[in-house]
Amino acid sequence: DADVTQTPRNRITKTGKRIMLECSQTKGHDRMYWYRQDPGLGLRLIYYSFDVKDINKGEISDGYSVSRQAQAKFSLSLESAIPNQTALYFCATSWGETQYFGPGTRLLVL
Amino acid sequence: GQQLNQSPQSMFIQEGEDVSMNCTSSSIFNTWLWYKQDPGEGPVLLIALYKAGELTSNGRLTAQFGITRKDSFLNISASIPSDVGIYFCAGRDSGGSNYKLTFGKGTLLTVNP
Numbered sequence: 001d002a003d004v005t006q007t008p009r010n011r012i013t014k015t016g017k018r019i020m021l022e023c024s025q026t027k028g029h030d031r032m033y034w035y036r037q038d039p040g041l042g043l044r045l046i047y048y049s050f051d052v053k054d055i056n057k058g059e060i061s062d063g064y065s066v067s068r069q070a071q072a073k074f075s076l077s078l079e080s081a082i083p084n085q086t087a088l089y090f091c092a093t094s095w096g097e098t099q100y101f102g103p104g105t106r107l108l109v110l
Numbered sequence: 111g112q113q114l115n116q117s118p119q120s121m122f123i124q125e126g127e128d129v130s131m132n133c134t135s136s137s138i139f140n141t142w143l144w145y146k147q148d149p150g151e152g153p154v155l156l157i158a159l160y161k162a163g164e165l166t167s168n169g170r171l172t173a174q175f176g177i178t179r180k181d182s183f184l185n186i187s188a189s190i191p192s193d194v195g196i197y198f199c200a201g202r203d204s205g206g207s208n209y210k211l212t213f214g215k216g217t218l219l220t221v222n223p
Contacts (some may be wrong), residue, residue, distance in 0.1 A: 101152030
């Protein structure tokens with residue numbers, strides 16, 4: 001079984017809709033992250049959390065929110081989706097510096 | 111914010127050739143990591159480097175932590191078709207806190223059989 005899982009794997013939504021992307025991990029790591037990947041731009045950090053009570057904005061947090069429901073769960077929400085949020089979204093976890101990534105969620109906003 | 115310059119952006123090579131890619135930073139890094147992303151998957155860690163000058167191998171892959179602590183390179187020897195993917199460097203700078211990583215923009219590698 002995968003250590004870091006993301007649901008859904010693919011999602012198509014319309015402009016203005018609220019959607020949630022979920023991430024679960026069985027690695028027992030305290031630190032969790034959300035990134036988005038766009039062609040030619042690499043991985044950009046949206047939000048990160050170092051424990052259940054700690055949430056921090058990354059470099060591109062506008063238009064996104066997160067919830068750390070438990071050590072093992074970290075969800076990303078788009079309150080009102082817009083087309084330029086079309087991207088590949090990755091969740092990651094870490095204990096030290098090495099981050100372990102989920103398989104990604106491909107999101108298309110029409 | 112902190113940026114890493116990763117080059118080249120893309121490479122198209124023949125099977126059997128050696129490959130080299132590198133990352134540079136304007137500030138000193140304490141840790142360098144190299145990841146590979148297969149199509150449709152998340153990045154997977156290949157090699158981690160923690161000391162200036164460190165040279166580490168993982169099969170056909172070799173990576174080095176630059177002496178100046180501002181650069182790192184990854185070499186792949188005798189490339190094979192399954193080496194295809196996007197390679198990312200990542201690092202934690204000396205002023206970085208709480209284990210946040212900065213990622214390069216990736217090198218897209220295509221291997222022609």
